[in-house]
Amino acid sequence: MPKTLIVTNDFPPRQGGIETFVHAMAVRFAPGEVVVYTSAEPGAGAHDAALPFPVVRDRARTLLPTRRVTDRAVDLVRAYDCDAVWFGAAAPLALMAGALRRRAPSVRRIVATTHGHEVWWARTPGTRQALRRIGATVDTVTHLGDYTRRAIAPALGRSAAARMHPLTPGVDPEAFAPRPDATALRTSYGVAPNAPVILCAARLVPRKGQDVLIRALPLVHRSVPKATLLLVGAGPYARRLRRLAAAEGVPHSVIFAGGHPHSALPAFYAASDVFAMPCRTRRAGLEVEGLGIVYLEAAATALPTLTGTSGGAPATTRDGETGYVVDGRDIPTIADRLTHLLTHPELAHAMGRKARSWVRSTRTWNHTHDTLRALLAPAPPC
Template sequence: MNRTLIVTNDFPPRAGGIQSFVHGLAACRPPGSVMVYAPSWPGCADFDRRQPYPVVRHPTSLMLPTRAVARRAAELVTGSECETVVFGAAAPLGLLAPRMRAAGARRIVMVTHGHEAAWAGVPVARGLLARIGAHADAVTYLGEYTRRRLAEVIPEDRLVRLAPGVDTGLFRPGAGGQGVRAALGLEDRPVVVCLSRLVPRKGQDMLLRAWPRVLRAVPDAVLLIVGGGPYRRVLERLARPMGDSVRITGPVPWASLPAHLDAGDVFAMPCRTRLGGLDVEGLGIVYLEASASGLPVVAGSSGGAPDAVLPGETGLVVDGASPAEIAAALVRLLEDPAAARAMGERGREWVEREWDWKLVTDRFAGLLETPPGTAAVAGT
């Protein structure tokens, strides 16, 4: 059996889209074939006990490509006879690839997200990304945007698409939204939900700046912001003048995320690119989870976010820096519930057809089982 070591900074119980993606990749492998090396995080001991594979935790909450991390990862490759090493995020831990080969790894797969695409545009980081790609058998990309950026520094014959999947059994219409509405006292009010980490790139601040315009057209609407993060105090200050038309829940357990999406009528996350292109959305799996939940989505035009929307069919793409454009999209959907529901239904069908985890599982298996030195696999 081909044993695989996944080396990653991004892994539960830390919350986030990349963490869920990498966890899903590990979970889809046959029993006994995978091991994970990841940082420590509050609650990790309980989480690790529930996994059907071993998780080895680094003593700190962040792993860098240091000698200590390289030595421990190499010991795991040798001791567990791992033929393949997967880096859950290529940058920066992919710099350890030569050490993994020296320890016996025959195949190296680098998984990329939005930040690697950003590295491709920065001179010093660009050189590091080229070094990472030079030691990989395969480098994955999320969608067309990230493929174009990575191809600037990584040979195209090493690039293969591997985007996150959606568990359409968990994220679905009727996943518990009525209970969330009842608990929050939302009743039958129109609800726009934004579920994401609270950071400037995700655009919750722009939603709040757009919200007065939405209320002028739909006075009983509610904006439900779900998630935790460093921007929470700023958002609460922006929301205060709007009273109970805005609800900020803070972080919620992962198991209750489908119910919070199901509580909405529209999903909105108007992400925007920041810091001269360094802070960019790679894809936005939450758009697809919202589509699977039967909601029309309003996405920002940052990076690869439009790859997660069929504009005009499953949702709308807006300039995440324009409150007026954001408000117009939300009003359009809230004032025409029938059209919004039809978009949500098409979104559900699209996710079932193109983004189901079974497709991701097959692609990932192909990547791991392809002979060393070969990148592309059939169907990717």
């Protein structure tokens, strides 16, 4: 197996879906097989010291494909004798790929992974050309699923599009698993023992749909008066969401739990009855959900999921079997589906069991890592 340099802005302790993805891949390499080059982040020292591989932090909070950052990447390839490079998010850092090939001949394979944000890069003239350049200088551009492949492939050009390969996010089904007793966490947030809990774990931004869940809650309360909405995450939308909860008359039924390390999330899933993130596409199609690792985590914990129709999110839920796929702007339907799940616990439990079985058989991080290793391996000689 080659030694791989991972170049990324998305690495813990920063929180987010891409961060989870990159970290899950990095820790599955053997310690001598990988080195990470990433941006500065508060609290990174203690985090990085616990990892079994080197993490090199740049002085900048955001890496950009500048000459200085490229020089540093080249130096790291040489210092650690790397022969493969993985860009954890293709745009914009994979714009360095051409220079890495010219200046570091030991690099034999370069893989660039796309997520949701490359969709708007593909649809905007200037950044579309940048994606074409990336496609021309890397060996493989990966995609999360069919939606992102269809959106991004035309911008890459025919040759690069033909070399695209799926690299689907996964979940650790041992860490994210049903737990028999979540009383302590529920008690710590003041949730009554018999109150049904709707969980949304995501950044507090408009695309994720927390506002729609708050607007739907009064409708849910008509049939399930004790239903509680648990929002786990931080973000710029927090203040507006708090005001909305007050305006809708449900401030005591919406719990803002704030952001938490990824390792703390299994307890929140286990303390809940339904997972809901009715994401919606915004900004004329430029802002979409690439996939949504949180849906897979919820499924692994045997929760039924309420999934928005944005981007690749529907691929995480088998509609009517492991949960429901809904229009993230349709408040009455969202309220109806939540009410149905909360008032039919046997159905919800059956959906959750099917969801966990499906995730364990098809969507684990080990499967994803096996795919990545194969993409980074040198091509066999002709």
